[in-house]
Amino acid sequence: MPQEQAYAGLRVLDMSQGVAGPYCATLLALQGADVVKVEPPGGDWIRVMGGGEAGMTPLAVASNLGKRALCIDARQPAGRAAIERLAARADVLVENFRPGVMARLGLDAATLCARHPALVYLSISGFGASGPWVDKPGTDSVLQAYTGLAMLNREPDGRPRRIGMLVPDTVSALYATQALGAALYARSRTGRGRHVQVSLAECCAAFQAAPIYESALFAGRQAPPTAVPSGVFRTQDGFVTLLVLRQDMWERLCTALGRDAWRSDPDYADNHARGRNAAALNAAIAEQLAGQPSAHWIATLEAADVLCAEVQDYAQFRNHPQMQHMGTFGALAQPPYQTLPMPYLPGTPRGGPIPPAPATGQHTRALLAELGYAADEVAALERHGIAVQG
Incomplete structure (x- = not known):
């Protein structure tokens, strides 16, 4: 029997928009929760960010899998009343x-939690609920710059560089989901909900705990290298990454590369010495690796038990035998597109269909009916532009 x-x-x-809040709610949906996404008549703004059709951009799809969608104007009293009915059963x-x-809107945590003491209310902000930046918009690029992520990912010449995906939003969704799980566990013992508040700024801080601690520990001086040699190296036909974590691995690398003389070279005696001479060492390895294809070096380095991998694009990653064996990717039948691959949520069953993301207001009439609205009441809401059926 399948496990519940x-x-x-x-x-x-789910009243959130963008990525952090919606993706948090999707993580709950993919683990069995009944998630209702509420959008204003214009739709969630993420539906116009990036390419796609009918409001189904890649970000909108990935952040809203498995939900039902209600499109209603919370600024209107009649629309707000419908959301209050949803909150009463949430x-x-x-x-x-x-x-x-x-x-x-009269839908804040103080108001709703007073009416419904068991409600767990999650607020995600950019920079917290108070303070000098309380009203500052918190977008991905702003947070990457503000929290040091762009500096951590800087170019060799020192120029900060944004990481090419929505890291602040994604890690905030993960931390928010963890905090919700903790709040729900506490509710199972006490029967009472709580107001959970997280910010993108503090989530980025937690995510970078080790490098932030390192920067304080070695303030004003160069931190010792974690591993030398290490890096991404060009081969004849692509790129490979390799790194050496322990002295015995360094010695195996020397043998694999036919560089046994390096083992007795005082410039490379240990990780600290190699760190002082990292530029010359990495340059020598780069020159050697450029002379053979990636497959040759992966086979050579794996045989020597040296940490390595070929640098792949997403198609190569999806089609790799290990991912195929693990069943990491499922088929998502997402209107208006053909069936496309989507990763399963880690820790959940594999093999079944992945529930699609809804269109704006796709379930408006059905959800209003569940809330007790008669057909003529729903029609009136639609006629006045308060509710929209997708």
């Missing part, structure tokens, strides 16, 4: 508006 999903029966009201509410927006 961990969050089966959990009701989640276990979790997720929002990521700037501080103060939900209070102006």
Whole structure:
């Protein structure tokens, strides 16, 4: 008999937009929760960010898998009343508006948690609920710059460089989901919910705990290298990465490369010595690796038990025998597209279909009916532009 999903029966009201909040709610949906995504009549702004059709951009799809969608205008009293009905039956509410927006709608944590003491209310902000930057917009590029991520990923000449995916939003979704799980566990003992607050800034800080600690520990001086040699090296037909973590691995690398003389060279005696001479050492390895194809070096380095991998693109990653064996990717039948690959959520069953993301307002009428609205009431909401059926 299949094992019941961990969050089966959990009701989640997702009022968030963008990525951090929606992806957090999707992680709950992919573990069995009934997640209702609420969008304004114009739709979640992420639906126009990047290429795609009918509002189904890659970010909108990946951040909203497995949800049902209600499109309603919370600024109107009749629309707000519908959301209040949803909140009354919800276990979790997720929002990521700037501080103060939900209070102006009368849907803030203080109001709703007072009415529904078991509600776990999650607020995700850019920079926290108070302070000099409380109203500053927190986008990915802003957070990467502000929290040191761009500096950590800097070019060899020192120029900061943004990492090419939405790291602050994604890691914030993961930390927020963990915090929600902890709050739900506490509720199982006490029966009471709580207001959980996380910010993209603090999530980026937690995510970078080790390098932030290192920068303080070695302030004003060069931190010792973690591993030398290490890096991405060009081969005849591509790139490979290799790194040496221990002295015995260094000695095996020397043998694999036919560089036994390096083993007795005082410039390379240990990791600290190699760190002082990293530029020359990495340059020598780069010159040698450029003379053979990637497959040759992967076979050579793996035989010597040296950490290495070929640098792959996403298609190579998806089609690699290890990923095929693990069943990491499933087939997502996502309208309006053909079936495309999507990774399963780690720790969940493999092999079944991945639930698609909804279109804006795709389930509006059905959800309003569940909330007790009669057909003529739904029609009136639609006629006045308060509710939209996708």
